[in-house]
Amino acid sequence: MKKxxxxxxxxxxxxxxxxxxxxxxxxxxxxxxxxxxxxxxxxRIDHDIARxxxxxxQVNRDIARMDDDRSWCRSHNADWDHDRFDVGIYIKH
Numbered sequence: 001m002k003k004x005x006x007x008x009x010x011x012x013x014x015x016x017x018x019x020x021x022x023x024x025x026x027x028x029x030x031x032x033x034x035x036x037x038x039x040x041x042x043x044r045i046d047h048d049i050a051r052x053x054x055x056x057x058q059v060n061r062d063i064a065r066m067d068d069d070r071s072w073c074r075s076h077n078a079d080w081d082h083d084r085f086d087v088g089i090y091i092k093h
Contacts, residue, residue: 034069041066045090054089060090067092074079 041062048058066085073080 011038034073034076037069037072038066038080041069042085042090049089059089063092067088079083 009041045059045062045066046060048056052058070085
């Protein structure tokens with residue numbers, strides 16, 4: 001009976017540990033998510049500028065998307081590198 005209780009306790013501890021580690025992996029750091037979003041937006045803007053020009057509808061759409069992602073970052077209390085993302089063409093006019 002004692003061995004059975006030890007096995008149950010160890011199995012429960014292992015299951016809890018796996019559940020917690022999987023749970024933490026799914027909830028990422030808002031800061032890194034924010035930076036990933038803004039990096040993607042910046043790359044998209046740069047690509048569309050090279051392809052369509054500075055003030056094309058595609059670039060304006062990309063800038064609006066970046067502005068939406070900045071709002072997402074603010075609502076998730078994530079800060080970003082303002083010197084990289086809040087300059088030049090990346091600002092909505």
